[in-house]
Every structure is written in structure tokens, then in C-alpha cells.
Amino acid sequence: MVDVHLKGIVKRFGKTIAVxxxxxxxxxxxxxxxxxxxxxxxxxxxxxxxxLEKPDEGRVLFGDRDVTYLPPRERNVSMVFQSYAIWPHMKxxxxxxxxxxxxxxxxxxxxxxxxxxxxxxxISELLDRYPHQLSGGQRQRVAVARAIVVExxxxxxxxxxxxxxxxxxxxMRSELKKLQRRIKVTTIYVTHDQVEAMTMGDRIAVMNKGxxxxxxxxxxxxxxxxxxxxxxxxxTPQMNFFDATVEVKDDEIILDASDFKVRLPKDYLxxxxxYNGKTVIVGIRPEHIYPEGHAPTTAKKLSxxxxxxxxxxxxxxxxxxxxxxxxxxxxxxxxxxHHYEIGSKVKVALDLSxxxxxxxxxxxxxLYKKQREVQSS
Amino acid sequence: xxxxxxxxYYLRKIIIAGLVILAVLWVITPFVISILYxxxxxxxxxSPNILIPLHYTLEHIQKLLDLGATRxxxxxxxxxxxTIIISFALGLPxxxxxxxxxxxxxxxxxxxxxxxxxxxxxxxxxxxVTLYIKLGLNDSLLGVALAHTAMALPFVIIIxxxxxxxxxxxxxxxxxxxGLDRKGAFFRxxxxxxxxxxxxxxxxxxxxxxxxxxxxxxxxxxxxTLPAFIxxxxxxxxxxxxxxxxxxxxxxxxxFVFIARKYLITMWGITLK
Ligand SMILES: Nc1ncnc2c1ncn2[C@@H]1O[C@H](COP(=O)(O)OP(=O)(O)OP(=O)(O)O)[C@@H](O)[C@H]1O
Ligand SMILES: [Mg+2]
Numbered sequence: 197m198v199d200v201h202l203k204g205i206v207k208r209f210g211k212t213i214a215v216x217x218x219x220x221x222x223x224x225x226x227x228x229x230x231x232x233x234x235x236x237x238x239x240x241x242x243x244x245x246x247x248l249e250k251p252d253e254g255r256v257l258f259g260d261r262d263v264t265y266l267p268p269r270e271r272n273v274s275m276v277f278q279s280y281a282i283w284p285h286m287k288x289x290x291x292x293x294x295x296x297x298x299x300x301x302x303x304x305x306x307x308x309x310x311x312x313x314x315x316x317x318x319i320s321e322l323l324d325r326y327p328h329q330l331s332g333g334q335r336q337r338v339a340v341a342r343a344i345v346v347e348x349x350x351x352x353x354x355x356x357x358x359x360x361x362x363x364x365x366x367x368m369r370s371e372l373k374k375l376q377r378r379i380k381v382t383t384i385y386v387t388h389d390q391v392e393a394m395t396m397g398d399r400i401a402v403m404n405k406g407x408x409x410x411x412x413x414x415x416x417x418x419x420x421x422x423x424x425x426x427x428x429x430x431x432t433p434q435m436n437f438f439d440a441t442v443e444v445k446d447d448e449i450i451l452d453a454s455d456f457k458v459r460l461p462k463d464y465l466x467x468x469x470x471y472n473g474k475t476v477i478v479g480i481r482p483e484h485i486y487p488e489g490h491a492p493t494t495a496k497k498l499s500x501x502x503x504x505x506x507x508x509x510x511x512x513x514x515x516x517x518x519x520x521x522x523x524x525x526x527x528x529x530x531x532x533x534h535h536y537e538i539g540s541k542v543k544v545a546l547d548l549s550x551x552x553x554x555x556x557x558x559x560x561x562x563l564y565k566k567q568r569e570v571q572s573s
Numbered sequence: 574x575x576x577x578x579x580x581x582y583y584l585r586k587i588i589i590a591g592l593v594i595l596a597v598l599w600v601i602t603p604f605v606i607s608i609l610y611x612x613x614x615x616x617x618x619x620s621p622n623i624l625i626p627l628h629y630t631l632e633h634i635q636k637l638l639d640l641g642a643t644r645x646x647x648x649x650x651x652x653x654x655x656t657i658i659i660s661f662a663l664g665l666p667x668x669x670x671x672x673x674x675x676x677x678x679x680x681x682x683x684x685x686x687x688x689x690x691x692x693x694x695x696x697x698x699x700x701x702v703t704l705y706i707k708l709g710l711n712d713s714l715l716g717v718a719l720a721h722t723a724m725a726l727p728f729v730i731i732i733x734x735x736x737x738x739x740x741x742x743x744x745x746x747x748x749x750x751x752g753l754d755r756k757g758a759f760f761r762x763x764x765x766x767x768x769x770x771x772x773x774x775x776x777x778x779x780x781x782x783x784x785x786x787x788x789x790x791x792x793x794x795x796x797x798t799l800p801a802f803i804x805x806x807x808x809x810x811x812x813x814x815x816x817x818x819x820x821x822x823x824x825x826x827x828x829f830v831f832i833a834r835k836y837l838i839t840m841w842g843i844t845l846k
Contacts, residue, residue: 248746268749275750281743285765295751346751 198258198349198382199224205254207240214240216406225380231393232403238386239278242352247271274348276356280339282327288338289323295346313341316371332359351383369396390430402426424559427479427552433516433527435479444472451478455522456501460548467562479552482529488543490530497548505536610813611820618813633817642821645802648714652798653782655718657775660725668733686727698791705792712794720792721782729774736770776833783826
């Protein structure tokens with residue numbers, strides 16, 4: 197139980213910069229998720245926290261203890277490796293018991309804990325097997341069991357559920373989350389599965405190219421993405437993006453996309469005033485575009501446009517429309533199952549209170565920039 | 574269509590089996606011949622009508638042992654064991670370093686080590702004898718073992734480095750996370766996993782030392798190892814004594830390989846290269 201602080205962490209491997217200046221404060225007992233695409237430096241960050249890798253720059257603090265140069269065993273961390281790293285010459289039981297044996301737990305206590313962890317991860321009947329007799333998903337669960345039998349200060353998990361089937365994964369997610377709540381261990385959880393990140397994390401740190409793009413609660417990440425990357429990476433189907441020119445009028449702002457114009461209310465004036473005449477990137481999520489008859493009654497500020505149905509994905513629970521508005525495709529998500537004729541014309545409304553505007557150059561959100569400046573000061 | 578593919582399948586199997594039998598015969602015939610003749614009675618051996626001897630005797634072996642082969646076998650085992658101990662004590666840490674660490678000059682060093690193998694032993698024999706006389710190592714088993722170590726060391730380093738490289742580094746790292754230091758992780762994780770491969774390397778080293786005749790003959794006079802002993806004493810004797818000598822040469826090596834063999838194939842069901 198400890199708070200973890202990363203201060204200006206940089207890690208290079210030859211010419212590649214795996215981690216490029218990460219600052220992150222993780223609270224005591226928090227469940228934080230590192231989310232990002234493949235190769236963005238998640239594993240490297242985790243390995244630096246574990247002590248398996250020394251950063252080229254920056255410090256790692258556990259509480260106010262500087263652990264940057266301490267070997268792993270002096271940090272009291274526990275880890276699930278992306279490659280599982282369970283020992284092939286030990287039976288499953290001994291793999292799970294190993295950390296306890298090293299820490300000289302009494303025999304009965306070891307037995308009790310191993311059985312408990314095996315039960316939790318549904319591998320009780322595998323305890324007597326060698327790892328090569330297990331499937332990938334079973335090995336992964338052994339790795340998780342081994343990591344949770346000890347009571348570490350910090351629990352590090354590198355995509356611990358990536359190899360499980362969908363059903364088991366959902367179950368394990370909630371089991372792990374419940375366990376973490378109960379033992380209140382500070383947990384750093386790496387994944388590139390956004391659903392996993394949204395459902396498990398107290399907070400999510402979205403990473404790209406060795407940098408943290410945004411840190412926040414799942415709803416903040418989803419509703420107030422700080423830049424184009426976060427907005428595009430989180431949410432399926434992906435957010436719609438299009439370029440538009442800003443025209444500031446007396447009592448309204450017009451976003452002029454080539455196919456249509458969007459009239460924004462005056463509320464946006466403070467952020468968009470200085471962009472008069474310039475091009476910005478506009479983003480709107482598929483579920484914030486409503487076809488006629490599907491607009492929620494709570495949605496007040498709507499802007500109607502028209503398009504032709506290009507393609508329909510009927511998912512059962514949702515219907516995804518691909519609308520051609522002339523020179524671009526807008527993706528629209530409607531909950532429930534609905535029928536649309538391909539080639540037919542459909543009127544849709546953009547929900548203006550859920551619209552995102554980004555700077556064309558820096559790709560930073562204009563709406564949530566101010567807010568973040570307040571937060572970080 | 575169906576049928577012809579079945580015929581092809583079996584034809585292929587038969588051809589492969591034939592080739593395997595041929596290869597096995599190729600290897601095994603000299604063994605069988607020397608073993609048969611090592612025990613053949615004198616009369617059977619010289620009888621022109623008998624190809625496979627009918628009467629067997631331990632006489633030849635006994636004669637050789639009486640002549641000093643017993644002592645030579647013991648010497649050979651001692652030399653081989655010392656060679657394994659020293660070459661592993663020096664070679665394993667080097668192999669580990671090559672496998673797990675990145676450092677400057679690594680490739681050059683590796684090349685140099687392999688380069689050592691290119692030195693014909695003939696070239697260094699005379700300087701070695703002079704050096705040994707100065708050091709008081711001439712005609713000693715330790716001296717022979719040191720020379721054999723020099724021959725085996727490059728092999729041990731290169732092989733053990735590839736064995737250690739075959740053990741994923743995460744396995745050791747996991748042990749370090751869960752409370753061991755690097756040394757503990759090595760002995761409890763990497764070492765057991767590398768054991769089958771290292772056993773193979775030990776067998777190879779043993780056989781190399783056991784078979785080595787030139788250096789052993791040059792460096793020793795009274796403390797002969799087995800090959801040196803056979804070269805100097807048995808080669809002047811009748812043929813069946815030579816076969817008996819051949820058998821004595823092969824036999825302990827075969828026993829050693831059989832004992833160690835099971836470690837070679839699989840251990841815990843995994844095979845590490
Ligand atoms: N030991 C290493 N040597 C050289 N480059 C490395 C090493 N480890 C990582 N990298 C590089 O650093 C970058 C970050 O790697 P990292 O493993 O942290 O990514 P990741 O976010 O965990 O990706 P994934 O989701 O695929 O596991 C990658 O470009 C990778 O190629
Ligand atoms: Mg990774």
C-alpha cells in the first residue's frame with residue numbers, strides 16, 4: 197500500500213525512445229490503467245516501476261522513498277508478465293507457491309493461499325501439472341495467481357487477461373477488480389483493450405509514442421478527450437473527424453465543413469473567437485448523431501444535416517449507419533435494431549453539446565484545454 | 574488417385590526406413606567388429622574359416638589391464654573430470670555473460686574465442702612442454718587436464734552461451750521480482766532449465782578429453798592416459814589385443830553417454846536448444 201510517482205521518466209533503447217518523459221502520480225490503493233496502442237511504451241513503463249529496467253532520466257518514487265535504483269526485490273512489487281514467465285520446471289502449485297516460499301511463509305499458510313488463488317482463477321484442478329501441459333489462457337491465469345498470493349505494495353499487471361475467451365475475461369475482470377478493492381493494493385494495469393480499461397480503471401492514463409496523452413476517470417477520458425489521439429483511440433466505432441472553417445458572427449459561430457454548415461451557440465465564443473477564419477478539426481461520436489425520430493428528448497442543441505445511406509452494420513444491439521454527406525462519410529450509431537435502405541436519404545442531427553473541436557496544428561482539444569490548465573496548476 | 578497417394582506414402586516411409594538402417598549400420602559395424610574380436614579366442618580369431626567367432630574369452634582384456642590399462646583408465650577419468658570442472662568453472666560465467674549482457678567488444682571477443690579453436694595443437698605442443706617443465710607440470714595429470722581445458726573452453730563458452738540465451742530472460746526476472754537476487758535467480762531458475770543442455774556439453778567435453786591422444790602422449794611419460802597408453806604399448810601387440818584396446822577405449826565412454834543420455838532428450842517435457 198503505497199503511492200507511486202513517476203517523475204520525468206525517459207527510456208531509450210539505442211535510437212528508439214520507448215518512454216519519452218512520463219509524469220504520473222498514482223494514489224495509494226488506486227487501480228490505474230495504462231492504455232495505448234502496441235509499442236507505445238506500456239510494458240517499458242511497467243518494467244521501470246518494477247525495477248527490471250533503469251530509466252535513462254527521471255525518478256520513481258514509492259511514497260517518498262526514491263526507488264529508481266533499487267533492485268526489484270527491495271520494492272515489494274508483484275507482476276504479471278505479458279509473456280506470463282511461469283517457470284517450466286515447476287508444477288503449477290510450486291509456481292504459485294514460489295513467492296511465498298522465498299518470503300518464508302509457514303507451510304500451512306502457503307498451502308491455504310495457493311488453494312485460494314487457484315480457486316479464484318479456476319485452476320484448482322491444474323495444480324499438479326507442469327506448465328507445458330497447459331493452454332495459453334491457463335498459463336496466464338497461473339501467472340495472475342502467482343502475482344496475487346503475496347501481498348505486494350504495488351501490483352503490476354501487463355495485459356493479464358489478453359489470452360482468455362470473452363466469457364472468462366469478463367468474469368476475471370470483475371474478480372480482479374473486486375479483489376483489488378478488498379486488499380486495496382495500488383495496481384497498475386496495462387492493456388490495449390479499451391473496454392477493459394473503461395470497466396476496470398479508477399483512472400486511465402492513455403499513452404501514445406512514449407508519452408501520456410491524458411489521465412483521468414473513464415468518463416472524463418470518454419467525454420472530454422484532451423486531443424485527437426485520445427478522442428480517436430477510445431470509443432467504438434471511432435469518433436467522426438472532419439475539418440471545418442470557423443466563422444464568428446454576431447450571435448453565433450458557424451463551422452463550415454465543405455458538405456454542410458454547423459451553427460454553434462454563443463457558448464463556444466470564448467474558445468473559438470481567436471480561431472475566426474481558421475481551420476479546426478471537429479469531432480463527434482457516432483452515438484451523438486441522431487437520425488430523425490431517434491433524438492433523445494434531453495438533447496437541446498441540435499444541428500440537422502442530410503446524407504445518403506452508404507452501408508449498414510446491423511449488430512443486433514446497435515445499428516451502425518455509414519452516411520455519405522457528399523465528400524465524406526459520417527458514422528452514426530443508433531441503439532437497437534433498425535432497418536435502413538441503402539441509398540436512401542436520411543436526416544440526422546448533430547448533438548452540439550457533445551461536439552469536440554481540436555486545433556489543426558497541435559491536435560489539442562480547444563474545449564478541454566482550459567479545464568486541464570486549471571487542473572494541473 | 575487415392576491409391577497412388579497411399580502407395581507414394583508407404584514408398585516414402587520404406588525409403589526413409591532404408592536410409593536410417595543404412596546410417597545405423599554404418600555407425601554400428603565398427604563397434605560390433607571390435608567388440609566381437611576383443612573377446613574372440615585366439616584360435617577363432619586366426620582361423621580363416623570363421624567370420625563370427627564362436628569361442629569367447631576375457632584373456633585379452635585381462636592382459637591389457639595387467640599391462641597397465643587399469644591405471645591408464647583411472648588417469649583418463651581423472652583428467653576428463655578435472656577438464657570438465659575447470660572448463661565449466663571458467664566457461665559457464667563467460668557463456669552467461671555473452672548470453673545475458675550487452676557490452677562493448679562482445680562480438681570481437683566471441684570471434685577470438687572461436688579463433689582459438691583454429692590453432693593446430695601441434696604448433697603449441699613443444700612450447701607447451703617447455704613451459705610445463707619450467708612450471709613442474711610435465712608428466713602430471715593436472716598438466717594434461719589444463720591442456721584439455723584449453724581445447725574444450727571455447728566450445729564450453731559458445732555452447733553454454735547459446736543454452737543460457739535459450740532460457741527466456743523473463744523467467745529470471747520473475748524470480749527477481751518475487752524476492753531473489755540475480756545469483757539466486759540463476760541457481761534456482763536458469764540453472765535447472767539449462768541443465769539438459771549443459772549435460773550434453775559435459776558429455777562432449779568428457780569424450781573430447783577421453784579421446785585426445787596427441788597432447789597426452791607429448792606431456793606424459795609415466796602417467797599415461799588411456800589413449801596415450803594404448804598408442805605406446807598396445808600398438809606393438811597382436812591384433813586381438815588392439816581390438817581389446819579399442820573396446821576399452823569405447824566402453825567407458827559408452828557407459829557415460831548412456832547414463833547422461835536421459836538428461837539430453839527431455840527434462841520436464843521441454844527441450845531447450
Ligand atoms: N529491450 C528492448 N530493446 C530495444 N527496443 C525495445 C526493447 N523493449 C522495448 N523496445 C521498444 O520500445 C518501444 C516500446 O515497447 P513496449 O514493449 O514498452 O511497448 P508496449 O506498449 O508494451 O507494446 P505492446 O502493447 O505491443 O506490448 C517499442 O518500440 C519497442 O520496440
Ligand atoms: Mg507490452
